Amino acid sequence: MRALCWTGVNEVSVEDVPDPGLLNRQDAVVKVTASSTCGSDLHLLDGYVPTMMAGDVLGHEFVGEVVETGPDVRERRVGERVTVCSIIGCGRCHYCKEGLWSLCDNSNPNPGFLETANGHASAGIFGYSHALGGFAGSHAEYVRVPYADVNAFPVPENVPDASAVFASDAVPTGWMGADLGEVGPGDVVAVWGCGGVGQMAALASLRVGADRVIVIDRFPERLDMAAEMGAEILNYGETDVLEALKELTGGRGPDVCIEAVGMESHGTGAQYAYDRVKHALRLQTDRGISLRQAIHACRKGGVVSVLGVFLGVVDKFPMGAVMNKGLTLRGGQQHGHRYIPMILDRMSKGEIDASPLLTHPMRLEDGPRGYELFKKKQEGCVRAVFRP
Amino acid sequence: MLLAGAAAVAGMAIVRAARSAPPNPDGWFAVTVETDPARLTGPDRPDELARIAERHEVRISPAPGGRGSEIAVREADGETRDRVRKLKQLLETGEVLLVDRQPEGHRTALGRVGTPAFRHLTRKGTR
Ligand SMILES: NC(=O)c1ccc[n+]([C@@H]2O[C@H](COP(=O)([O-])OP(=O)(O)OC[C@H]3O[C@@H](n4cnc5c(N)ncnc54)[C@H](O)[C@@H]3O)[C@@H](O)[C@H]2O)c1
Ligand SMILES: [Zn+2]
Ligand SMILES: [Zn+2]
Numbered sequence: 001m002r003a004l005c006w007t008g009v010n011e012v013s014v015e016d017v018p019d020p021g022l023l024n025r026q027d028a029v030v031k032v033t034a035s036s037t038c039g040s041d042l043h044l045l046d047g048y049v050p051t052m053m054a055g056d057v058l059g060h061e062f063v064g065e066v067v068e069t070g071p072d073v074r075e076r077r078v079g080e081r082v083t084v085c086s087i088i089g090c091g092r093c094h095y096c097k098e099g100l101w102s103l104c105d106n107s108n109p110n111p112g113f114l115e116t117a118n119g120h121a122s123a124g125i126f127g128y129s130h131a132l133g134g135f136a137g138s139h140a141e142y143v144r145v146p147y148a149d150v151n152a153f154p155v156p157e158n159v160p161d162a163s164a165v166f167a168s169d170a171v172p173t174g175w176m177g178a179d180l181g182e183v184g185p186g187d188v189v190a191v192w193g194c195g196g197v198g199q200m201a202a203l204a205s206l207r208v209g210a211d212r213v214i215v216i217d218r219f220p221e222r223l224d225m226a227a228e229m230g231a232e233i234l235n236y237g238e239t240d241v242l243e244a245l246k247e248l249t250g251g252r253g254p255d256v257c258i259e260a261v262g263m264e265s266h267g268t269g270a271q272y273a274y275d276r277v278k279h280a281l282r283l284q285t286d287r288g289i290s291l292r293q294a295i296h297a298c299r300k301g302g303v304v305s306v307l308g309v310f311l312g313v314v315d316k317f318p319m320g321a322v323m324n325k326g327l328t329l330r331g332g333q334q335h336g337h338r339y340i341p342m343i344l345d346r347m348s349k350g351e352i353d354a355s356p357l358l359t360h361p362m363r364l365e366d367g368p369r370g371y372e373l374f375k376k377k378q379e380g381c382v383r384a385v386f387r388p
Numbered sequence: 389m390l391l392a393g394a395a396a397v398a399g400m401a402i403v404r405a406a407r408s409a410p411p412n413p414d415g416w417f418a419v420t421v422e423t424d425p426a427r428l429t430g431p432d433r434p435d436e437l438a439r440i441a442e443r444h445e446v447r448i449s450p451a452p453g454g455r456g457s458e459i460a461v462r463e464a465d466g467e468t469r470d471r472v473r474k475l476k477q478l479l480e481t482g483e484v485l486l487v488d489r490q491p492e493g494h495r496t497a498l499g500r501v502g503t504p505a506f507r508h509l510t511r512k513g514t515r
Contacts, residue, residue: 001491003491003493005492005493005494007493007494013493015493015494017491017492017493018491018492019491020490020491021489023486023487023488023489023490024483024484024485024486025482025483026481026482026483051506051510053495053499053502053503053506054493054494054495054496054499055492055493055494055495055496055499056492056493057491057492057493072482072483090477090480090481090485091481092422092480092481093422093480093481094420094422094455094456097422105476105480106476106477106480106481106485107485109485109486109487109511110487110507110510110511111473111510111511112466112509112510112511112512113509113510124485130506130507130510131510133487134487134490134510135487135490136490136491136492140491144490146485147481
């Protein structure tokens with residue numbers, strides 16, 4: 001079959017690779033009908049995630065059709081249309097049972113690297129380096145899905161692929177951002193980053209009743225999309241974000257600050273230059289501009305909810321603000337399984353439409369160009385989605 | 389591919405850092421398993437656990453808060469840790485999750501050579 005492989009820093013290519021088969025009795029093989037680019041791929045592409053190997057198949061946000069099931073698959077059926085969560089859970093360890101699916105004890109067969117780096121390993125993720133399991137990704141004609149009964153979710157007939165594909169990652173991740181912040185009526189929420197994840201965090205905050213949602217980015221077309229769904233917008237290229245947020249919130253600061261940018265945060269001025277240099281020399285593993293800003297802006301006693309991916313250490317982490325303002329800092333890879341059935345149901349009822357994120361439908365063969373557009377945010381690209 | 393090389397170097401650095409901590413001769417490797425301690429101690433305990441216990445001191449205790457059992461294995465090397473983790477998987481999910489023999493594109497020469505060390509590092513950890 002054809003698949004999009006990582007071949008080196010900022011290099012991908014579409015290659016012939018062997019078809020996947022069932023490796024475990026609880027596996028299914030899914031024929032991919034849509035597979036999206038995600039901001040997390042950019043960290044892999046840029047070479048900031050170690051344990052990538054040339055030849056690894058990328059992609060983790062996808063929808064498709066079940067074409068084969070192992071003998072111990074009970075719920076899923078051949079022919080079913082499914083959204084598969086980008087995070088792999090086993091469904092039976094203590095963490096999965098508690099709904100903390102991205103902390104699954106069993107779905108990452110390669111835990112050594114993360115145990116050394118972080119103290120403990122987290123769940124496996126499709127197409128996301130060997131340290132996160134070494135699972136082949138979904139930018140391919142077919143993908144093998146472990147523990148299919150718990151990781152694949154049937155899609156209601158009236159939900160098109162263009163929306164269902166994002167129920168795999170961007171929507172549940174955004175939803176978790178609001179959930180971790182316990183967002184509700186009366187809250188003012190600020191969201192850093194207006195990619196798929198930030199936009200869905202803004203949408204989720206509005207759906208669960210936040211009074212106001214303020215979204216921060218520098219790309220006008222992305223900000224316009226957020227404004228379209230009812231968010232207020234701040235362009236950090238033109239405005240002093242910290243001052244503006246104080247003014248917009250009567251001096252208090254936002255009640256919940258959602259960080260949806262991650263370790264390659266961009267910025268202006270000396271702080272950005274400093275971060276860039278240290279990052280390039282690998283003296284710090286992550287750039288923390290938007291995270292620092294979120295912590296600084298957050299109201300006393302508020303919650304900072306971190307969705308952006310960080311891997312190692314952030315320089316100049318403002319611990320003083322966390323401590324003295326009594327902040328709650330939460331984060332994690334998405335516990336998608338907790339939200340996906342509800343999200344698909346809301347999509348079916350017309351309460352969530354994620355399809356505007358799909359700005360660039362493309363053939364798998366055009367994958368390299370898709371990543372180019374997505375990485376450089378050219379031609380208004382929010383997410384390029386491949387149809388193998 | 390250069391990157392995998394760089395990653396391997398970075399990985400080795402992490403391994404060295406971890407190793408430079410003085411090894412604890414009495415060290416235990418412990419995992420918590422969602423299962424009743426009775427299933428791990430009686431005569432019908434899993435064969436694999438019995439095999440591990442032939443070569444290692446093994447301690448089974450109930451985990452607090454209804455979290456099942458703690459299995460601690462003394463002086464477990466990378467190989468044994470891997471076996472203990474697989475035992476946990478088997479007890480909790482009924483199978484050992486496999487990731488070998490998956491689709492992959494062209495591997496470079498360095499990639500093919502580096503793979504065993506790489507796998508060892510990511511699978512078995514630092515001992
Ligand atoms: N927690 C999870 O499970 C999970 C899931 C998916 C993605 N992610 C992470 O979420 C982050 C966003 O993903 P995405 O797909 O939306 O990516 P994206 O690249 O499409 O969007 C990131 C946005 O952040 C903006 N940005 C950069 N620096 C900024 C700054 N200083 N202030 C405000 N905005 C800034 C960029 O302009 C861009 O629009 C990534 O780090 C990704 O790895 C996490
Ligand atoms: Zn993602
Ligand atoms: Zn689990």
